[in-house]
Amino acid sequence: MRLRPRSLRSRIVLIAGLLATSAVLLCQLAGLTVLRGWLTDQVDDRLSHFKPPDRLYEDFAGNRTPRPQPSDAALPSDYRVYFYDEDGRLLRTSLGSGNNPGPRLPQRTADLRLPTGRPTTLAAEDGPSGSGWRAIALTGPGDMRAVVALPLDTVDGATTKLLWLSLGLGAAVAVGVVTLGNAAVRLGLRPLTRVEHTAQRITDGAVELNVPVTDPxxxxxxxxxxxxxxxxxxxxxxxxxxxxxxxxxxxxxxxxxxxxxxxxxxxxxxxxxxxxxxxxxxxxxxxxxxxxxxxxxxxxxxxxxxxxxxxxxxPMSHREPVDLLSLAAETIATAAIRHPHRAITLEPLATHSAGPERDLDVIETPGDPHQLAQVLGNLLSNACIHTPADSSIHVRIGAARTPTGKGLGNGRSLPPGTPVSVIEVADNGPGIKPDEALKVFDRFYRATPLEPSADNLVAGREPGSGLGLAIAAAIATAHGGRLELDNHPDDGCTFRLLLPESTTAPKDDTDEAHHDRDHP
Structure with a gap:
C-alpha cells in the first residue's frame, strides 16, 4: 500500500502539520516538566520544615500508643507520620488523618531506602492506581526513626490536566494547520499549478503557448x-x-x-x-x-x-595570400574574350573626398585564389548576361572598414570597424525588380531583368542555372566574408564582396563613404 502523498501540495501540508504539532507538544511537555518540578519542590519545602516533637517519640517508645491530643492540636490532614522503634520495627500506629492509603513502607528500618533528611518519592499502598507520596526520613531520640510523608495527588492532578490540555491543543493545532495550511498552500502554489496546466497543454500539442510568469x-x-x-x-x-x-x-x-x-x-x-x-x-x-x-x-x-x-x-583548407588586383585583371581579361563588345573597367574603390583621383593599390587577403576568381567570374558573367550590350561594367578594388554599405547581404556578419578587402562589380543597367532582389542569392533562382539582355539574344546563349550567385555567396561565407547587393532599379546594381583580414589598411577613413547609398 502506498503511504506517501502523491502531490507536492499534500506533502507540504503534511510536513507543516507534523512540524507545528510537534512544536506545540514539545512546548507543552517542557511546561509540564517545569510545573511538576515546581510543585514537587513546594511539597519538599513543606516536608523539610516539618519535624515531629520529641515527646511523640517518647510516647511511642513507652507504651507504643500516643497520648490523646486535643482536637485543636491535631496534625494537618495531608501529613502522615510513621515511627520505627529502637529495634527497627514499624509501628502500626501513625499520625495524620485522611482516608487515602498511605505510602508503602517496609516493616523494618534495614529495608527502608530513604536517605536521612532528603525527600524521596514512594509508591502508594494501593499500587500503581493511586497517587504517589513524597517522604522524608528523620532521626529521633535513641535509635528511633520517623518518616514524614505528603501525598502527590495535587501534583498529579495538575500535571494530568495540563497533559490533557496539551494533547487537545496539539490535536486542534494539527487540524487547524491541515485545514488552513491546505488553503494557504493551494493559494501559494497557484502559479505552479498554472505552469503545470500550461505544460500539459504544450505536451498535448499547443507548442505556441508560453508558461505564464507573474513574478520573475x-x-x-x-x-x-x-x-x-x-x-x-x-x-x-x-x-x-x-x-x-x-x-x-x-x-x-x-x-x-x-x-x-x-x-x-x-x-x-x-x-x-x-x-x-x-x-x-x-x-x-x-x-x-x-x-x-x-x-x-x-x-x-x-x-x-x-x-x-x-x-x-x-571548411576551406587551402589558404594563401591572394593579390586581388592581379586576380581582377585576369578575370576581366577572360570576360573580355567572351564578351568582346562589353566595356569593362578596373578602378580603385571610390571616395567622396576631394582631390585627385587615387591610384589602384595592391590589395592582398588570405584565401583560395581559384575560388575567389570563380566569385569574380560569376559576378562579371552575371552582369554581362543580365544587362544590355551598351551598359558599362566597373570593377573596383580597395580596402575599407565595415560597415561598407546598406544593401542586401548573404554571409557572415562582420563587426563594425573590421578591416576588409572589397571587390565591387557595378553596372548601369536596368537593375533588378525590388521583390526579386531579396531572392537573388537563392539556389536555382533566376531574376527577371527589368529590360531583356540584347547580349544574350545576339550570342544565342541560354539562361544560366541560377547557381552562380549562390556559389559566390557560399565561397564568400567560406572565406569568413559576405556578398552584398546594392540594387537601384533603372540605375543598375552593385555586387560587393567583403573579405576580412586585409593586409592593406585604407588610406582614408572616407573610403567607405562611397558605399553609403541607400537601398530602395
Missing part, C-alpha cells in the same frame, strides 16, 4: 522564465528544421527540373540517331553536337551542385 523573482517565476526560454529555442529549432526541409524539397525539385531538361534532350537525340540509322551526315553531326552540348550543360550543373555541397559541409 520567485522560484516559480524563474522556472517559468527558464521554460519559456527553452520553448523559444525549441520552436526556433523546429522552425529551422521545417524551413530546412522545405528548402531541401524545393532544391531537389529545382535540381530535378534543371537536370531533366538536358537529359530529355540527350535522350531524344539519342533515340533519333537509333531510329534513323540512314540519317544524313549533316543532321547526324548536329544531333551529336546537341547531345554533347546538353551533356556539358548537365556536367556543369552537377559540378556546381557538388561545389555548393562541398562549400557548405567542408
Amino acid at each position: 523573482d520567485t522560484e516559480v517565476g524563474r522556472l517559468g522564465t527558464a521554460l519559456n526560454t527553452m520553448l523559444d529555442r525549441l520552436r526556433a529549432a523546429l522552425h529551422r528544421t521545417e524551413t530546412s526541409e522545405a528548402r531541401l524539397r524545393h532544391f531537389m525539385a529545382d535540381a530535378g527540373h534543371e537536370l531533366r531538361t538536358p537529359l530529355t534532350a540527350i535522350q531524344g537525340f539519342a533515340e533519333l540517331l537509333l531510329d534513323e540509322p540512314d540519317m544524313p551526315g549533316r543532321r547526324r553531326r548536329e544531333a551529336h553536337a546537341l547531345i554533347a552540348h546538353n551533356a556539358g550543360r548537365m556536367s556543369r550543373l552537377v559540378d556546381d551542385l557538388f561545389l555548393l555541397a562541398k562549400l557548405g559541409d567542408t
